[in-house]
Amino acid sequence: MTALPPPSKKKMGLVIDLDTCVGCHACAVSCKEWNAGGFAAPLTDEQPYGKDPTGVWFNRVHSYEVAATEPGSCGSAAALPAMTLHFPRSCLHCEQPACVTVCPTGASFKRAEDGIVLVDEDKCIGCKLCSWACPYGAREYSEVEGVMKKCTLCIDRIYNENLEEAERQPACVQACPTRARHFGDLGDPESKVSKLVAERGGVDLLPQLGYQPVNKYLPPRPRRAGEAQPAAPQAPVEALDTATLSPLLRWVDRVLSR
Amino acid sequence: MHPALSVIFFTTLSGAGYGVLALIGVMLASPGAHLLARDHEPAASMLLPLACVLLLALALVTVGLLSSTFHLGKPMRAWRAFSQWRTSWLSREGVLALATYVPAVALVALALAAWAGGGVAADTFATSVATLGIVTTVLALVTVGCTAMIYASLATIPAWQHTLVVPAYLGFAVQGGLAIVGSLIALLQGGGLLAPLAIALAAVSIVLVAIKIRYWRDIDVQALPATRGDAVGLPGRDVSVFERPHSEQNYLTREMGFVVARKHAHKLRTIALILFGLIPVLAAVLVWALPASAAVAMPLAALAALLGAFVERWLFFAQARHLVTLYY
Numbered sequence: 001m002t003a004l005p006p007p008s009k010k011k012m013g014l015v016i017d018l019d020t021c022v023g024c025h026a027c028a029v030s031c032k033e034w035n036a037g038g039f040a041a042p043l044t045d046e047q048p049y050g051k052d053p054t055g056v057w058f059n060r061v062h063s064y065e066v067a068a069t070e071p072g073s074c075g076s077a078a079a080l081p082a083m084t085l086h087f088p089r090s091c092l093h094c095e096q097p098a099c100v101t102v103c104p105t106g107a108s109f110k111r112a113e114d115g116i117v118l119v120d121e122d123k124c125i126g127c128k129l130c131s132w133a134c135p136y137g138a139r140e141y142s143e144v145e146g147v148m149k150k151c152t153l154c155i156d157r158i159y160n161e162n163l164e165e166a167e168r169q170p171a172c173v174q175a176c177p178t179r180a181r182h183f184g185d186l187g188d189p190e191s192k193v194s195k196l197v198a199e200r201g202g203v204d205l206l207p208q209l210g211y212q213p214v215n216k217y218l219p220p221r222p223r224r225a226g227e228a229q230p231a232a233p234q235a236p237v238e239a240l241d242t243a244t245l246s247p248l249l250r251w252v253d254r255v256l257s258r
Numbered sequence: 259m260h261p262a263l264s265v266i267f268f269t270t271l272s273g274a275g276y277g278v279l280a281l282i283g284v285m286l287a288s289p290g291a292h293l294l295a296r297d298h299e300p301a302a303s304m305l306l307p308l309a310c311v312l313l314l315a316l317a318l319v320t321v322g323l324l325s326s327t328f329h330l331g332k333p334m335r336a337w338r339a340f341s342q343w344r345t346s347w348l349s350r351e352g353v354l355a356l357a358t359y360v361p362a363v364a365l366v367a368l369a370l371a372a373w374a375g376g377g378v379a380a381d382t383f384a385t386s387v388a389t390l391g392i393v394t395t396v397l398a399l400v401t402v403g404c405t406a407m408i409y410a411s412l413a414t415i416p417a418w419q420h421t422l423v424v425p426a427y428l429g430f431a432v433q434g435g436l437a438i439v440g441s442l443i444a445l446l447q448g449g450g451l452l453a454p455l456a457i458a459l460a461a462v463s464i465v466l467v468a469i470k471i472r473y474w475r476d477i478d479v480q481a482l483p484a485t486r487g488d489a490v491g492l493p494g495r496d497v498s499v500f501e502r503p504h505s506e507q508n509y510l511t512r513e514m515g516f517v518v519a520r521k522h523a524h525k526l527r528t529i530a531l532i533l534f535g536l537i538p539v540l541a542a543v544l545v546w547a548l549p550a551s552a553a554v555a556m557p558l559a560a561l562a563a564l565l566g567a568f569v570e571r572w573l574f575f576a577q578a579r580h581l582v583t584l585y586y
Contacts, residue, residue: 126331
């Protein structure tokens with residue numbers, strides 16, 4: 001059913017720290033590796049070794065240049081310097097997922113128990129309307145299989161009793177070398193992820209559109225702007241009174257000064 | 259947005275088909291329709307043409323619906339799309355499209371039965387035809403409205419949320435209907451219906467021109483409701499792309515980031531206006547002033563209107579910008 005379930009108490013999701021993400025694409029690669037054999041398998045590529053390789057990925061890591069700001073703008077009293085921003089983009093498992101309600105077949109659904117948004121690939125007709133309804137670009141269509149694909153929040157890992165307890169988290173979270181990705185229950189205000197969001201001022205992407213994403217992004221901590229640093233001390237210019245020197249040294253000074 | 263030809267064919271052809279159905283429905287429900295009954299010999303000769311027009315409209319609708327399944331990844335599962343009418347405009351469109359066949363096919367059967375002298379009593383015939391006509395008109399127009407709502411309900415594509423999107427879809431359907439019915443009446447030795455049809459065609463064409471000029475002017479100055487800063491969670495910051503996540507195109511950049519030939523938009527708009535505006539209006543004036551020219555002018559108007567709607571629909575897709583392009 002594409003009608004949304006009543007809001008679940010449990011809201012499983014990710015918290016992504018834009019301060020520590022270094023844009024290494026490990027999340028994207030490990031996601032691809034796990035999901036190529038998991039619930040959403042296969043995750044097909046076309047011409048992977050050819051001239052124009054293309055394929056379905058659930059994680060895309062963008063890199064942006066953020067311009068410097070004037071003091072007093074953007075809610076910061078100090079000027080913020082220009083910086084690089086690495087931005088991993090994936091499904092946000094929204095509270096109000098338009099991708100689910102537009103689905104004509106019932107293939108797209110939001111789970112009542114934990115809020116995870118999934119596609120039942122046996123029902124999907126590949127009309128692509130759900131991808132049109134998503135502003136975050138979370139859904140990618142597989143030309144090879146003719147159905148829509150999306151992040152499953154690794155439902156086949158997070159509840160998987162065959163895995164060590166420490167491994168029961170999404171592949172992207174486990175792979176991140178800088179621990180920029182955190183997984184947990186964002187519906188529970190006492191959870192580690194909820195506390196992290198509260199402490200660091202986590203934000204929703206495009207909140208004005210009203211999809212109420214569950215995943216949160218932690219903005220980069222303010223960088224120091226350049227002008228606060230004093231100018232590096234320079235060696236004082238030495239003055240030499242040649243009148244006090246002996247004739248030989250005066251001559252040496254004249255020769256060397258040419 | 260990438261303009262998928264199958265979707266453009268579908269919305270143009272089935273739109274015109276539903277326009278024909280809506281128009282015939284109104285004509286059957288109007289007070290003059292009881293003349294079709296068997297007792298009135300001259301009008302009874304219209305029964306077979308009536309059945310043929312309805313069948314033509316159903317053929318247009320069917321070809322359109324079939325062509326829309328070509329853009330599906332799994333066409334054999336298309337039947338599943340009738341299930342989620344509670345939330346999905348696409349599903350509602352499917353259900354209503356199917357429902358419209360019921361009164362339309364019943365009308366065809368009734369017309370054929372009366373034509374073959376199936377013993378339908380004149381007054382029963384008149385009431386059934388009028389009722390079925392109204393039902394057909396309502397269902398046909400609501401189906402077109404649902405098609406438009408599929409687009410108009412997407413908050414991710416601001417150009418499609420414009421209030422004139424639904425009126426434009428309905429307008430093109432009615433225009434196509436008027437021009438096609440007018441052509442058929444003109445080819446079947448005319449009659450008194452031609453002059454009102456020509457006036458209606460001219461009026462609808464002028465309204466459509468006004469709607470589209472207004473729509474295009476609005477979307478040209480419309481800014482996206484969000485910035486790239488909002489999209490990455492840094493509202494107010496000036497963010498520019500440093501490196502894309504992938505070296506080649508992907509599904510998102512092909513489907514949502516369509517930019518090819520946007521630069522020809524201005525010329526295409528002029529071409530569309532000539533096709534769905536100028537030519538049908540001139541043809542309608544010609545038919546009104548010189549009824550003998552109808553057999554040529556009306557089909558010309560119908561062809562121009564359909565081509566114009568096709569170009570307009572292509573622009574509707576190609577010029578609509580999706581919010582996901584903010585990330586690229």
